[in-house]
Amino acid sequence: MKIDHVLTTCPYCGTGCNFYLQVVNERLIGVIPCKTDEISQGRLCIKGYNAHTFVQHPDRLKHPMIKEKGKMRKASWDEALDKIVSEIKRITSEHGNDSVAVFASAKCTTEENYLFQKLARSAIGTNNVDHCARLCHASTVAGLVYSFGSGAMTNSIPEFEDANCILVTGSNTLEAHPLIGSRILKAMENGAQVIVIDPRDTPLSRLAQFTLHQKPGSDIAWINGMIRVIIEEGLFDKEFVDGRTELFEELKQVVQQYTPEEVEKITGIEPKMLVDAARTYAKADRSMIAYAMGITQHSNGTDLVKSLANLAMVTGNVGKESTGVNPLRGQCNVQGACDAGCLPDFYPGYQKVNDTGANKKFRGAWKSNLSTKVGSTITSTMEKMESGEIKGLIIFGENVMVSDPDIAHIEKALNSLDFFALVEIFPSETSKFADVILPAACYAEKDGTFTNTDRKIRMLRKAVGPPGEAMPDWKIACELGKKFGAEGFDFSSPAEIMDEMASLAPIYGGVSHGRADTEVISWPCPTKDHPGTKVLHVDGFKMGRGKFAPVHHSPPNEEPSEEFPMVLSTGRNLFQFHTGTMTRKSPKLEQEAPEPYVEINSGDAKMLGIEDGSRVRVTSRRGSIALVAKVTERIIPGTIFIPFHYAEAAANRLTNPAYDPIAQIPELKVCAARIERS
Amino acid sequence: MNDPGKEISRLAFDERGADYLLAVREEYGNAGPAFVAKGEDVGDIRTDIPYQLVTILRKIYPYMEDGKIAVVIRRCEEKALNELIKRGIIDGDRIIRIGLACSEGQIEACRCTDPVPSCVDIGSPGKGWNEDQLSKELSAMSSEERLDFWVAQFRKCNKCYACSTNCPVCVCDHCVLEECTFVAEKGIPPGMAFHLIRAYHLSDKCTECGECERSCPAHIPLLTFRKMTNRDMKDLYGYESGDTETVSPLLTTLEGDLLEEEED
């Protein structure tokens, strides 16, 4: 009789709760929250409590498979790996290294992601490596790097409790990041004022003191409007603005035209509400901003993030505890995948691939000829696949057929490939297109680290063995690297991989498994004796001064028309996660939210003769899906909302792939659509 | 007794003949549940972190084919264990108890009226708390005010089911809270029915261990809610949970006895 309780990290949202997996004779039977964990404090959300259920599901992929004459057949590891290497080599020798791309995974460990980008850069020879951060927080990285010099959450999760004011926008925190929501509830109990700005009512907005509903895609207008009120009324932090920022005069100029009345015209927010919210945010001693995809997933997402940074800097709410601009990252390790360099323009630790110094350093370390040409993002890779410029693709654990915008386009792109290899834990909508499928181990079956949304290095510890012949992704990447003939893929453990990454990425310089095993470290942590950094920018910004961004409101790429009169927004619900690959195999989660639905305002519904529970059809310029209507007061008229978890009515058949010119993040949050009874 | 681990392991394995020990242990800079077999190193045992070990025991018990299991239990866990034995869920003969008297700090955190286990092996007996401040404040309110208070609290609920998952005596195989017949609302927060059903279902089992309150991410004062319900059970039926014999009035009233008595 062997019973173990293995401390590990939740595989769902970026909060990074730790918990114990209960293992009885190699079988996972439950999850016990960890009472001494700094992040979760012995609490979890329903996804965390059910995180063991999908792991040993019978549908897990157990053997490598190769497609032959349109049919999948079992293959040995050697055969499958050889096939990948020879196909990719054939493509690169015929069409050049940049005709291949690698998609890394925010669900894999940081160590694995480090190897994925090393594989792309050093073994294949291309910077075409990217991951789903492109779809959620690419604009955060670009925007915050511009404003502050670093693209990550400025403060830490526990600090929410001590804030006097919390402004939450574009984040359904209680559902998408429940344990961060829990901190916000605690702050309210301690007397904090909470301002929620969202087109929908959310569980948090119903509890908050201030709820403002803006029209989707109008955010820069209300932010500029608030900044204008703050400057007009002398509520800005002159000392901070003079001492630590630049371009204030330009910002002042730009916001001038955003009078509360003007803002109302653009956003629909009542002038008095705007002014009250602005005053509350500015007058509080410590004000925090939290935001998520409602801000980033726009064709001007980078500008939007910069505007939030403007708001924080005007009021001096940066570089102190319980302040800052705090992007809440959606996936367990989207932060770590970015840190590890799974971005087409950055080596590990945000060192630019086109910087000669950085290029030289990595050439030396990896003993390989590295390209200085910035690679292709997921969004442009999809276009290049369709046009035939990119012919080979390796994906580690992403279900692009549900998660990416405009699925019809993606289907076409995947079909145009010469060769496509997929590493996954379950068969998915995407796996149907693969030429080779490799079975991977999931979070409970391997060691490694995730970096959560507040830059903390969180340990994963192996609780059970993987099913069948499945292997952890880091081993798969090592095998592939070796078969490509590249040097530096001889790792015997994730701890060794982290050591190499730490030696090359200064922000991880002091990170090791030895330390992370017993200590909670937040990067930057440059040396072994450095305690890590909870609050960023305390003693100044990386580039000297924080930079205001004078930006104007611009309408979304696609506005409602006669044919498509509604604004469609997408997002998540509490019980499902992303494309549902894991949650939909957890009975308790599936039972809570089994069916795809579209939320519609009761007034709109009445006009269209739609009742709660009616079957309806939603159509955009790109596609059409059938689902059930949920009639509610909780969404503003003229707007509809669909959670994107469901393959059978995938919201991303409808969404607009138009993207932000800087970060190339697609406009998943707004497009024009029509809804009718079916 | 500087190292409670040594003493606990001696009591469990040498003195009382256990095959396994369930306790709380420090590992990786955190304290968590540990299940050790006789002969294995028990490690760095902690007695100051209130894991609900009876809940953990209940989860692993169905997989335990043989052997005696020693559990470090506080008074509330001892009572919960009794409730499980009474209901035939756990065989009392297979469980060896190692009584832990709670610290002053823990007693205060639980506003606990009954903190001393029947046999104290570890720690020294502390004095029970008289009254829960919040219960007192709520009792002084009008019933409308009281209702408003709870409605506002339950609006924060995130439906994580922690209050039932972590409860030592929430034992149904099939939970009605998960059914839309009883809790109609899809999404969050669930309606009042969710919390009221739980209140009724546990009214004859709850041992005021406070685990629901500790693990509630919405910071709802669930222990106060329990204490007030339990007080009603005591006042109305003279029933208190926690021993191995007393039959629940929820069972007897179905046959009509106690209700008739009330009318007299």
Ligand code: SF4
């Ligand atoms: S809040 Fe996020 S990390 Fe924590 S248990 Fe829930 S899904 Fe997991």
Ligand code: SF4
């Ligand atoms: S206090 Fe809460 S967790 Fe403990 S027995 Fe009562 S209902 Fe269950």
Ligand code: SF4
């Ligand atoms: S623990 Fe709290 S939040 Fe979770 S279901 Fe119970 S009352 Fe709701």
